[in-house]
Amino acid sequence: MEEIQREPLIVFDKNEEDEELQAQIDIWRYTFGFVEQAVVKCAIELGIAEAIDSYGGPITLSQLSSTLKCDPSLLNRIMRFLIHRKIFKAIPMSQDQDSLRSNLTSIATNPTFVSHGYAYAQTPLSRHLMRKGRQSMAAMILFESSPVMLAPWHSLSAHVLANENPSFEKAHGEDLWHFTAENLEHNILLNDAMACDANLTVPAVVKGCSEAFDGLTSLVDVGGGNGTAMQTVVKACPWIRGINFDLPHVIAVSPQCDGLEHVAGDMFESVPRADAAFIMSVLHDWADEECIQILKKCKEAIPKENGRVIIVEAVIEEGGKQGSLKDVGLVLDMIMMAHTHLGKERTLEEWDYVIKMAGFTTYSVKRIPNIVKSVIMAFP
Ligand SMILES: C[S@@+](CC[C@H](N)C(=O)[O-])C[C@H]1O[C@@H](n2cnc3c(N)ncnc32)[C@H](O)[C@@H]1O
Numbered sequence: 412m413e414e415i416q417r418e419p420l421i422v423f424d425k426n427e428e429d430e431e432l433q434a435q436i437d438i439w440r441y442t443f444g445f446v447e448q449a450v451v452k453c454a455i456e457l458g459i460a461e462a463i464d465s466y467g468g469p470i471t472l473s474q475l476s477s478t479l480k481c482d483p484s485l486l487n488r489i490m491r492f493l494i495h496r497k498i499f500k501a502i503p504m505s506q507d508q509d510s511l512r513s514n515l516t517s518i519a520t521n522p523t524f525v526s527h528g529y530a531y532a533q534t535p536l537s538r539h540l541m542r543k544g545r546q547s548m549a550a551m552i553l554f555e556s557s558p559v560m561l562a563p564w565h566s567l568s569a570h571v572l573a574n575e576n577p578s579f580e581k582a583h584g585e586d587l588w589h590f591t592a593e594n595l596e597h598n599i600l601l602n603d604a605m606a607c608d609a610n611l612t613v614p615a616v617v618k619g620c621s622e623a624f625d626g627l628t629s630l631v632d633v634g635g636g637n638g639t640a641m642q643t644v645v646k647a648c649p650w651i652r653g654i655n656f657d658l659p660h661v662i663a664v665s666p667q668c669d670g671l672e673h674v675a676g677d678m679f680e681s682v683p684r685a686d687a688a689f690i691m692s693v694l695h696d697w698a699d700e701e702c703i704q705i706l707k708k709c710k711e712a713i714p715k716e717n718g719r720v721i722i723v724e725a726v727i728e729e730g731g732k733q734g735s736l737k738d739v740g741l742v743l744d745m746i747m748m749a750h751t752h753l754g755k756e757r758t759l760e761e762w763d764y765v766i767k768m769a770g771f772t773t774y775s776v777k778r779i780p781n782i783v784k785s786v787i788m789a790f791p
């Protein structure tokens with residue numbers, strides 16, 4: 412009888428066996444990673460967090476589905492997933508509440524409506540999904556999960572292979588900034604997204620590096636977006652006159668704010684003069700050459716004596732301790748690869764290069780607790 416050729420069994424030792432089992436679990440994250448962002452986007456679009464917040468306490472499936480005017484059985488599965496991911500929580504209902512519900516649900520007859528014995532409630536994490544409020548990350552999530560911003564990811568390998576057309580241009584025919592200038596809806600989506608990060612980052616910077624703002628009577632935010640960052644600064648430091656400087660299409664949709672002047676222009680041409688320049692999440696969008704150009708324009712805008720450029724960006728620590736903030740920094744670096752032309756998150760050595768090439772004599776670096784960005788102060 413012909414002997415059956417069997418695949419040689421892969422024989423692991425105990426540690427390798429444990430690693431292999433973990434790998435078989437971990438690979439799911441990379442197979443279906445997009446699902447959690449899509450379901451969270453759905454929760455934001457449905458307004459689940461707002462509905463629970465407005466209800467004022469734990470809300471049952473039938474109450475939530477009628478508030479949202481959506482299918483209770485599908486909503487039940489969405490909430491089951493989000494509760495499992497600890498984005499919302501399930502609160503056991505008291506017996507009398509539960510018996511009342513089981514009477515109600517017996518009318519519905521559908522087994523899906525059988526009383527679950529619990530109601531849904533917010534968590535600190537779900538509050539970040541609400542569209543309003545300083546904690547909101549909703550606009551950033553809707554921006555990053557938008558078809559416009561997802562498309563470039565599909566040509567990332569081609570970009571890496573050829574290092575030619577960056578992914579965003581390959582997907583949309585022009586760079587992010589020109590595309591945004593011609594698409595009002597996307598322009599507002601981008602500015603609102605960046606305001607989420609500014610609301611998270613700037614209060615921490617003002618608190619964690621207050622010396623950066625000492626002695627200033629005026630401060631220009633270069634590439635300041637819709638002015639959210641400068642609004643926070645001038646409210647925290649009322650002695651400072653804030654100038655929010657960005658491209659014309661961005662300034663056109665920027666709200667007025669006391670103590671803040673909006674100025675439209677091109678940072679590669681000139682930057683409005685002020686005692687100091689503030690530049691957050693801009694330099695990482697650009698290659699070294701453009702970075703140096705921008706920093707030189709910032710340097711021209713500030714006094715030689717006591718002037719400073721306050722750079723707020725991630726400083727990538729290669730090696731060192733792993734941590735969630737390092738993960739965010741590396742994720743941002745991938746975002747720069749997909750969304751910009753040669754933009755990147757920089758290590759301290761890479762920051763040293765661009766700052767010195769721009770002609771600054773000295774600089775300081777200060778990590779800010781609990782946020783991914785550091786404050787680099789460059790002195791002419
Ligand atoms: C990633 S956003 C950062 C916005 C803001 N600094 C923040 O942290 O929320 C980059 C900003 O740079 C602006 N920008 C791009 N090119 C510019 C230019 N040539 N002159 C002025 N601003 C520019 C964009 O319009 C956008 O607002």
Ligand SMILES: COc1ccc(-c2cc(=O)c3c(O)c(O)c(O)cc3o2)cc1
Nearest residue numbers: 548551608611692693739743746750783
């Ligand atoms: C929750 O913590 C964070 C969320 C978002 C970001 C963030 C910072 C950026 O500077 C940034 C950016 O410049 C960009 O072009 C983008 O598409 C996303 C983005 O996200 C940081 C921390």
